Amino acid sequence: MTHAIEAAGLVKTFGRTRALDGLDLTVAAGEVHGFLGPNGAGKSTTIRVLLGLLRRRSGTVTVLGRDPWRDAVAIHRDLAYVPGDVALWPNLSGGETIDLLTGLRGGADLTLRARLLTDFELDPKKKGRGYSKGNRQKVALVAAFARRAELYVLDEPTSGLDPVMESVFQAEVRRVASEGATVLLSSHILSEVEQLCERVTIVRAGRAVESGTLADMRHLTRTSIRVTTAADPAAIARLAGVHDLQQEAGALVFDVDTDRLDGVLAALTAAGVSALTATPPSLEELFLRHYGDRVALEEPAA
């Protein structure tokens, strides 16, 4: 089996809404795959189809080599899942919830469980209703990571975590990846995906608009530069890796391929810089810039 997840032409409708509109997704075995898209793009719906919680209207899909609707139970023996919106049983403690969920998959690895509780700084005695959003998420994360799985499906798992906990989470993803597991990580935060994922699929309005390695998507990982400089705009525009140069109120505004930053900055400092801001483009900006027109054309149909 070379592909952990293979989906082609997935369609899912809810009444008149087309939540998935011919979505393709391929995740190779052993890779950490980013699943990116703005809210409402169909990420969670896709994941629920992959889990066999929703039945596709058309298209083909296999997860770990099987049909997720027919063989959900068999697939789930080798799968760990963290939902995007974690709901806990109000009168069960966090520890009980973790044991229940791992127990259904065959039982937690106890040393792993203990270490995860420490790393995530989670009090397992608190009742479900007493946890904050971040802590509810930690309960689901510990339950997912406390027993080894072949495939980890994580739906926006860090949306409630602080930066320290986010790094704990990233360490866990790297651990399971180094052990050979496959990870599907859905997110609407580009930087998180950049740090963890080898390949990325970007969805928009129920379709995959881009899929490939991060290197393939260099155009998505450009840095936006706004600089006040004495350098000649035409010379800067000719530098390798510079795109979309414009002059705005005495400043130069352009994008640079991240791996060409070195050369561009060297050229700028040589000419003299009086002010500079560099920002990674937000996902929303990327979408606007790269798919804005196409999406706008498709919107009436959707």
Add this chain to the structure above:
Amino acid sequence: MIRMLGLQLRRDRLTMAVWILGTALLALGSVAAVAKEYGTHHEQATVLRLALANPSVLAFRGAPNGASTGSMLWFELFTWLAVVVGLMNTFFATRHGRADEELGRRELVAAAPIARSAPLAATLVLGVIANAVLGLLLAGAFAAGNADAADALTAGATFAVTGLAFLGVGLLVGELAPTGRSANSIGVAVVIAAYVLRAGGDALGTVHLSSLTLHPAWLSWVSPIGWGEQTLALTDDRVALLLPGLALALVTAVVALVVHARRDLGASLLPDRPGRAAASPLLRGTFGLTWRLHRPALIGWAAGGAVLGLATGSLAHAAGDLAASGSPQIVQTLKLIVPGGRGELVSLFLGVLMLLVGLLAAAAGIQGALRMRQEEAEGRAEPLLAAPVSRSRLLRDAWIVGALAAIVVMAAAGVLGWLSLIGTDPDVAARALGQALIELPAALVFPGIAALAVAVLPRAAVAITWALFAIAIVLGLFGELLRLPQRVIQASPFDHIPNVPFDDAGPSVILLAIDVALAIAAVVLIRRRDLTT
């Protein structure tokens, strides 16, 4: 404050309207029924004499005061309506108090430029208004039953004051309890305790058969429901007995306001107990989980079954004595109390009481089977179904827990009925137990219907199932009274249950087959649908 009042009124308009109108309609219906069934002085005297000879009837109903329609109404209605009014008020207080705070809505409001006590004060004002409206409507209901205006108003005021006492208690509990759930549990416990104290006081009271009156023991005098009952609003003029209820309302409300002004948002006097750090072996599977989730409710239902079983015991005993005494007049009167009208008296009594138990068991079963839907709608089924667990298994577990709940309720009622009769009348004791068990196949239809509805029409499942259950109640308890056609009454599974002793077990076997078929159909059909939130 005014805005808070508006907000709470807006949020609660439907819920409170249903509670208030429902209670008033219940009262109106009962007033009409009592007037129709015990219309004459003679009937009233017969029934009340029977009641006074039977402490368990006094505990179950209340204190009579002479043979009159007013006495009859107060005896039949007051304590039960007081329980409804008490629950309405404690639930109301929690809805706008601790539950709001726990779910974080209070934080939003408290950050606005309003006084810290404004939400609590608004709840108090709205509660007073609600109880006043309820009191007026109930006064109207009694006036419609030919009570004179002053008596009807006193009666309405008695209910309103009883309600206020529980409103104060509810507000105070909201300050003390850590969660909305625990606040509601404590509130229910307080209302039940008030009822039980009153029941004990009336059962242990001094009976005057000649005047058909009862002087309750001291237990009744420490219960808000006891104070209300003793106003004897429809037959006597003891308005002063409204004062203890008012005083309780005032004291609890003031203490609640003081505590509220001094404590932190989210803080509570009673701590939330920590749970276990690891799950017990019982909680390792979905069945263990479903059982654990349903256990508190199940204990409540079983306690209800046990109480009905005890009542069955003493009532059947009394009925047997009366039937043996052979006075045709009394037998005739008893047949009037009991809807139905076939079979001999003891069988009839057992049949009707066990029908009540059967309905209780059906409700417990419905709640258990619908658990699956609740878990699904609130997003907690998703992580389970993402583990190697099928939807069929979740629904099967919910149905089994529902069926077990129904069985536990019937068994509690049957065994306690049996225990309470075995010393005096072994034959009737066996019949009570038998009648309880024979109702089971009918009760088990309902968890099956609930499971099937969850499988096929998830979004409407809760409404459909409870609506069908309500229809079964109407058919079973009021079908003959309302003179519905026999074919319609037969739509209820309970109509096919024979009275013990019986010859033909056929209908029960068919019902059992239907129960199993419903469950299997549900478990198979749920495979075909999406997870639906």
